[in-house]
Amino acid sequence: MQKFSALSLARQAIGGHLGWKPQWRSVAPKPAYDIVIVGGGGHGLGTAYYLARQHGLRNIAVIERGWLAGGNTARNTTIIRSNYLFDESSSYYEHSLKLWENLSQELNYNVMFSQRGCLMVAHTVHDVQSFKRHVHANRLNGIDNEWLTAEEAKEFCPPLNISPNIRYPVLGASLQRRAGTARHDAVAWGFARAASDLGVDIIENCEVTGIMRAPTGEVTGINTTRGDIRTGKIGVSVAGHSSVVLGMAGIRLPLQSNPLQALVSEPVKPAFPTIVMSNTIHAYISQSDKGEMVIGAGTDSYVSYTQRGGLHIPAHTLEAICELFPMFRRLRMLRSWGGITDNTPDRSPITAKTSIPGLYVNCGWGTGGFKATPGAANLFAWTIARNEPHPINAPFTIERFRDGVMIDEAAAAAVAH
Amino acid sequence: MLLIRCPYCGDRAEIEYANAGEAHIVRPADPMAVSDEEWAQYLYMRDNPKGLIAERWRHSHGCGRFFNAIRDTRTDRFVMTYEMGQPRPTIDSEAAAEAAR
Ligand SMILES: Cc1cc2nc3c(=O)[nH]c(=O)nc-3n(C[C@H](O)[C@H](O)[C@H](O)COP(=O)(O)OP(=O)(O)OC[C@H]3O[C@@H](n4cnc5c(N)ncnc54)[C@H](O)[C@@H]3O)c2cc1C
Ligand SMILES: [Zn+2]
Numbered sequence: 001m002q003k004f005s006a007l008s009l010a011r012q013a014i015g016g017h018l019g020w021k022p023q024w025r026s027v028a029p030k031p032a033y034d035i036v037i038v039g040g041g042g043h044g045l046g047t048a049y050y051l052a053r054q055h056g057l058r059n060i061a062v063i064e065r066g067w068l069a070g071g072n073t074a075r076n077t078t079i080i081r082s083n084y085l086f087d088e089s090s091s092y093y094e095h096s097l098k099l100w101e102n103l104s105q106e107l108n109y110n111v112m113f114s115q116r117g118c119l120m121v122a123h124t125v126h127d128v129q130s131f132k133r134h135v136h137a138n139r140l141n142g143i144d145n146e147w148l149t150a151e152e153a154k155e156f157c158p159p160l161n162i163s164p165n166i167r168y169p170v171l172g173a174s175l176q177r178r179a180g181t182a183r184h185d186a187v188a189w190g191f192a193r194a195a196s197d198l199g200v201d202i203i204e205n206c207e208v209t210g211i212m213r214a215p216t217g218e219v220t221g222i223n224t225t226r227g228d229i230r231t232g233k234i235g236v237s238v239a240g241h242s243s244v245v246l247g248m249a250g251i252r253l254p255l256q257s258n259p260l261q262a263l264v265s266e267p268v269k270p271a272f273p274t275i276v277m278s279n280t281i282h283a284y285i286s287q288s289d290k291g292e293m294v295i296g297a298g299t300d301s302y303v304s305y306t307q308r309g310g311l312h313i314p315a316h317t318l319e320a321i322c323e324l325f326p327m328f329r330r331l332r333m334l335r336s337w338g339g340i341t342d343n344t345p346d347r348s349p350i351t352a353k354t355s356i357p358g359l360y361v362n363c364g365w366g367t368g369g370f371k372a373t374p375g376a377a378n379l380f381a382w383t384i385a386r387n388e389p390h391p392i393n394a395p396f397t398i399e400r401f402r403d404g405v406m407i408d409e410a411a412a413a414a415v416a417h
Numbered sequence: 418m419l420l421i422r423c424p425y426c427g428d429r430a431e432i433e434y435a436n437a438g439e440a441h442i443v444r445p446a447d448p449m450a451v452s453d454e455e456w457a458q459y460l461y462m463r464d465n466p467k468g469l470i471a472e473r474w475r476h477s478h479g480c481g482r483f484f485n486a487i488r489d490t491r492t493d494r495f496v497m498t499y500e501m502g503q504p505r506p507t508i509d510s511e512a513a514a515e516a517a518r
Contacts, residue, residue, distance in 0.1 A: 254463065
């Protein structure tokens with residue numbers, strides 16, 4: 001692997017940048033692996049990396065249907081934060097945030113993690129009470145989160161309109177200063193490069209079409225569009241397609257796959273210092289390093305695998321953005337798109353063993369799993385390697401829906417988030 | 418935006434409707450008599466199909482009534498809508514191919 005450093009960049013510049021090599025090996029599938037990870041998004045690639053790096057396993061493949069990280073990893077608005085309400089969730093997301101803080105160094109790859117803070121704006125008395133409850137719960141867990149008045153919020157984010165005359169006036173905001181954004185592609189590429197260097201085979205354009213099992217029940221391999229592959233352990237991390245892939249082994253999941261849309265504006269000079277989220281009026285915005293305003297819209301209501309949605313959903317978001325940030329009224333939008341998110345009833349994920357020996361699943365991250373990429377990958381790798389969950393992901397089972405021990409962030413937020 | 422045919426009012430824009438999830442999920446007659454596993458299947462587990470789905474819609478900003486629809490989730494094309502209480506219709510291969518297009 002070619003190391004990135006100031007020296008190596010300078011040397012390549014002198015050589016006219018002709019000396020760069022591919023960042024990961026392109027390989028054809030072998031007939032058998034010890035472990036196969038299905039899904040080459042950030043979660044799947046990270047899982048393979050941690051399996052190799054932390055658990056010393058080598059004979060691993062990542063199988064991706066399309067091109068590397070062309071799913072939700074490439075489609076999300078990259079908000080990273082850990083200020084969730086319940087102890088189970090905040091410790092999971094905080095585990096991830098801590099990994100983000102050192103990820104560029106660990107991977108020797110700049111994932112452009114930028115801790116510019118995340119303001120969550122309150123518009124109703126209910127919002128104020130619920131956000132303050134989040135602030136207190138987080139601080140008891142040692143996670144930074146603070147309450148700002150509307151004036152303090154405006155000082156932190158000058159474009160914010162705190163006029164009392166708008167439809168849903170800003171009553172205050174919570175601020176997690178360690179929250180931030182990262183370069184979505186770089187996370188996947190960084191994990192792919194590091195995993196490949198440790199011997200992991202990354203196989204693109206290869207769709208998993210079946211899961212093979214022994215008469216005794218355990219998994220024995222997968223069928224793919226590029227032939228059968230034998231393996232004793234399968235880790236499924238396919239986001240919106242989780243019901244489809246687990247369905248191949250006869251497992252039903254508590255999931256609905258819905259389109260979630262986002263859009264970006266034309267690039268402009270630095271104009272927006274932080275991330276602002278408004279759950280109540282559905283607007284999420286930050287500025288990318290390229291200068292685009294990155295805007296997250298709401299979820300379409302129906303099950304779909306089309307990676308697009310209705311125009312009325314982003315239109316609704318833009319109305320809210322224009323009211324909260326009047327200076328963006330003349331900004332033109334450049335592109336919009338959708339991704340398929342896998343949503344659980346309690347809006348918490350599943351990172352767990354399944355009822356089938358050798359079959360593991362990491363899913364249900366829905367509209368908010370980019371922030372969890374290193375954390376989920378790290379704990380999913382642990383679960384697969386040891387055949388038991390880490391204490392942090394132990395509550396995030398499929399069985400919690402049977403046993404009634406939901407981790408109900410959906411109710412805590414009272415809206416999609 | 419989808420164009421949806423309410424069986425009572427005709428074609429209307431999606432914003433008049435609310436989606437209400439998978440159709441034909443039957444509540445166990447005696448909840449106390451079923452296992453936790455069966456109860457969880459009823460409450461939370463879904464087919465979430467990639468292909469034809471039978472789903473409920475409510476014409477909430479129209480006549481207010483619920484009805485069912487068959488739609489292909491790979492294209493979002495509707496095959497048909499039908500009244501509540503009717504069994505799930507069988508879709509012939511021609512109509513299914515048309516919706517998958
Ligand atoms: C518009 C939008 C905005 C979002 N905003 C945020 C945000 O601000 N913050 C946040 O934390 N999260 C956000 N999310 C959610 C986040 O993107 C996801 O939770 C996360 O990226 C999931 O990562 P993944 O690696 O599991 O999935 P993906 O990147 O989708 O990877 C799954 C891969 O599995 C592959 N696959 C599927 N089926 C098969 C098969 N049969 N065989 C082989 N491969 C298969 C797919 O091709 C895909 O590449 C957003 C999502 C969307 C769509
Ligand atoms: Zn009607």
